[in-house]
Amino acid sequence: MPGGRRCPDCSSAALVEDSHYSQSQLVCSDCGCVVTEGFLTTTFADEGNLREVAYTRSTGENEQVSRSQQRGLRRVRDLCRVLQLPSTFEDTAVAYYQKAYRHPGIRAARLQKKEVLVGCCVLITCRQHNWPLTMGTLCTMIYADLDVFSGAYMQIVKLLGLDVPSLCLAELVKTYCSSFKLFQPTPCMPAKFVEDKERMLSRTLQLVELANDTWLVTGRHPLPVITAAAFLAWQSLHPSGRLACSLARFCQVANVDLPYPASARLQEMLAVLLRMAEQLVWLRILKLNKRSVVKHIEDLLQHRHTLIHKAFLDGTGEREAQARGLQPRMEEEVGGSSLGLPLGKRPAGPGILLPPCMLKPPKQPRLPPTVRTVTGDEDISDSEIEQYLRSPEEVEDFQRAQAAGLATKDAPNQP
Amino acid sequence: MEDTYLELYLDRCTAQDELPPPKSPLISLVGSYDVYLPNPSNPEMAFSSHLDVRESSGDFSSVDLSFLPDELSQENEGETVIGSVDKIDKTCKTPSPQRRSPSPMQQDVGLDLNGSGVPHSQAPLYLDNADSVQPSPEEPTSDPLASITPMKPMTPASECSGIVPQLQNIVSTVNLACKLDLKKIALLAKNAEYNPKRFAAVIMRIREPRTTALIFSSGKMVCTGAKSEEQSRLAARKYARVVQKLGFPARFLDFKIQNMVGSCDVRFPIRLEGLVLTHHQFSSYEPELFPGLIYRMVKPRIVLLIFVSGKVVLTGAKERSEIYEAFENIYPILKGFKKAAVSHSASHRI
Numbered sequence: 228m229p230g231g232r233r234c235p236d237c238s239s240a241a242l243v244e245d246s247h248y249s250q251s252q253l254v255c256s257d258c259g260c261v262v263t264e265g266f267l268t269t270t271f272a273d274e275g276n277l278r279e280v281a282y283t284r285s286t287g288e289n290e291q292v293s294r295s296q297q298r299g300l301r302r303v304r305d306l307c308r309v310l311q312l313p314s315t316f317e318d319t320a321v322a323y324y325q326k327a328y329r330h331p332g333i334r335a336a337r338l339q340k341k342e343v344l345v346g347c348c349v350l351i352t353c354r355q356h357n358w359p360l361t362m363g364t365l366c367t368m369i370y371a372d373l374d375v376f377s378g379a380y381m382q383i384v385k386l387l388g389l390d391v392p393s394l395c396l397a398e399l400v401k402t403y404c405s406s407f408k409l410f411q412p413t414p415c416m417p418a419k420f421v422e423d424k425e426r427m428l429s430r431t432l433q434l435v436e437l438a439n440d441t442w443l444v445t446g447r448h449p450l451p452v453i454t455a456a457a458f459l460a461w462q463s464l465h466p467s468g469r470l471a472c473s474l475a476r477f478c479q480v481a482n483v484d485l486p487y488p489a490s491a492r493l494q495e496m497l498a499v500l501l502r503m504a505e506q507l508v509w510l511r512i513l514k515l516n517k518r519s520v521v522k523h524i525e526d527l528l529q530h531r532h533t534l535i536h537k538a539f540l541d542g543t544g545e546r547e548a549q550a551r552g553l554q555p556r557m558e559e560e561v562g563g564s565s566l567g568l569p570l571g572k573r574p575a576g577p578g579i580l581l582p583p584c585m586l587k588p589p590k591q592p593r594l595p596p597t598v599r600t601v602t603g604d605e606d607i608s609d610s611e612i613e614q615y616l617r618s619p620e621e622v623e624d625f626q627r628a629q630a631a632g633l634a635t636k637d638a639p640n641q642p
Numbered sequence: 643m644e645d646t647y648l649e650l651y652l653d654r655c656t657a658q659d660e661l662p663p664p665k666s667p668l669i670s671l672v673g674s675y676d677v678y679l680p681n682p683s684n685p686e687m688a689f690s691s692h693l694d695v696r697e698s699s700g701d702f703s704s705v706d707l708s709f710l711p712d713e714l715s716q717e718n719e720g721e722t723v724i725g726s727v728d729k730i731d732k733t734c735k736t737p738s739p740q741r742r743s744p745s746p747m748q749q750d751v752g753l754d755l756n757g758s759g760v761p762h763s764q765a766p767l768y769l770d771n772a773d774s775v776q777p778s779p780e781e782p783t784s785d786p787l788a789s790i791t792p793m794k795p796m797t798p799a800s801e802c803s804g805i806v807p808q809l810q811n812i813v814s815t816v817n818l819a820c821k822l823d824l825k826k827i828a829l830l831a832k833n834a835e836y837n838p839k840r841f842a843a844v845i846m847r848i849r850e851p852r853t854t855a856l857i858f859s860s861g862k863m864v865c866t867g868a869k870s871e872e873q874s875r876l877a878a879r880k881y882a883r884v885v886q887k888l889g890f891p892a893r894f895l896d897f898k899i900q901n902m903v904g905s906c907d908v909r910f911p912i913r914l915e916g917l918v919l920t921h922h923q924f925s926s927y928e929p930e931l932f933p934g935l936i937y938r939m940v941k942p943r944i945v946l947l948i949f950v951s952g953k954v955v956l957t958g959a960k961e962r963s964e965i966y967e968a969f970e971n972i973y974p975i976l977k978g979f980k981k982a983a984v985s986h987s988a989s990h991r992i
Contacts, residue, residue, distance in 0.1 A: 362930045377931045390922050393915065394930070445914050446933035446950040582911050582950045601851070603872035603879075612883050615833045615848065622829060 419468030
């Protein structure tokens, strides 16, 4: 019972704190007059200083599910169903969305972000179950920009403190390759293009592993690598009928989008295969080039581990190569073997196994930076500062030019 | 040989625990450029390069900034040098901010080695005599140097990288403490651009040091683009002087470095997928979004962008020593992924 207050009607001191629904009230138990609502004050002066807890700062918001949250949860479930995810995924994704919604930053975010958040929750769920869903696919499904998506994704991962595993490449290969329309004969496709799914899958997987080992996958978007690998696998399974087919045509026939970097990845993989082919005696004689090496991919894949060891120096060998002057030597190595030039009876010296970005020559020569001894407290000469100031004549000229510019801008608007 | 080195190293650590930090001159590696320090295992290389650099040292004396009381430093507020040197006293594993001249790559551990009982000739580690604080070129036992990080027994010196991150960008703020008329500034200054519809500040640039400043009407200013703390401070002072000359009573209050960005190259490729597996609590690697791995180091609080080519970008530092410390922390981790052998990667799930 708060001290010092009396009912204004009956002046009784029997004031009781009672709640009308969830609103706290101070009621006189004698006459039933409501003295105050929502305040518990001791003196009149205090009343001015006390403030109720605003709804947005109370926990009331968390207990109720707002309409936009309901909409978001519905969209999460719909997205899971469209992607034909197992039902357990749905519950996990919904739980993530609810968890995210508890944070004030998300609750007050724009609708666009909330839409994207739906996709983020589904993606995190898929990643945790090793379900190969790429961000590109997800963004097309929720009609979102990849940059907006990436921002929201990074934020939500940090906010929820989650440890999201990386995309499982093996699963992605299986799912992506299964989506190729090459396994059933269709009238618009030559008969030689049809391929057995299992053979193509296993060979694509081996090629992707090879790319992973030779630094072609790290730091790059995974999908173009898989497209290039699938193309090579498909070509090598029946070279005579398929060598003439280009990568673009292959994607068209398979009813799959051609990702832009896929051709670059294809060239890189062919270069690696040619390098490996140099180590096999019977292939060295053949003087393979980028087209003919496809016929021998099966052999190369069979012995890929030993060939990579022989064809490339590993990490320890790298250091000697570096000390001896890396760039010019490597360039001739890469240039020589990829062009298939005969380099005498002996195989080309082992090249360096490095990511392609390290094999390219630097665009600008690396100049040693000039060391300037600056204390930060040097005197600043007046002349140096004055070079940045306009003289009065220049100011007038500038003002005149500005006025003239404005006039010409307004002129076409005049009737 | 390894044992005597280890003994010496541990002796030093225990000795250092007893000595109060300010007493020991702890100027270690110098040079704000990406320098590849010679490996201790190549003594001749180290020796010759050491001598080369030494000739240019001139009158440089191992300035022991830790001795300077704070009042003697020019301006306490902006002077991050002293602050970072104090930090170095404590951590003692980062190169000191000795930026005044390309000094010799000196590692002066600053302990009395006479009592250590390790003959110079035997130890693979070549140390300067602690008594001679001056790195005079005529020093007879001018041994090739090696890097030592005595304060942190967990990282033996053989793992010290010898690579120094180079600062690329410094962002600083200063308060000019007077209301500014941005239209007037844009009119009277040649190097200013002002487009109120696009951004509510004047963008001003000066040529030396090459920097850009955002000047707001409240009098606050942001200066970006400098390559060192002193350059940032000098540039900020020049901008303040320009504003003064334009007729405003500008002052120079609360100069503070807000962010420092550094970069370097470890010169070997890095298996980012492996790194994200072993350091998943700190790393974020999404090749679909960004080719680099984002490593959020807890101590010091620095964000590192690590790329497959071995280039590392460090950002989020308020002091130079944080960048050096962060790099020294990440280098052993990265070296663990250097052996990108096929057998190693074949065991990874792809």
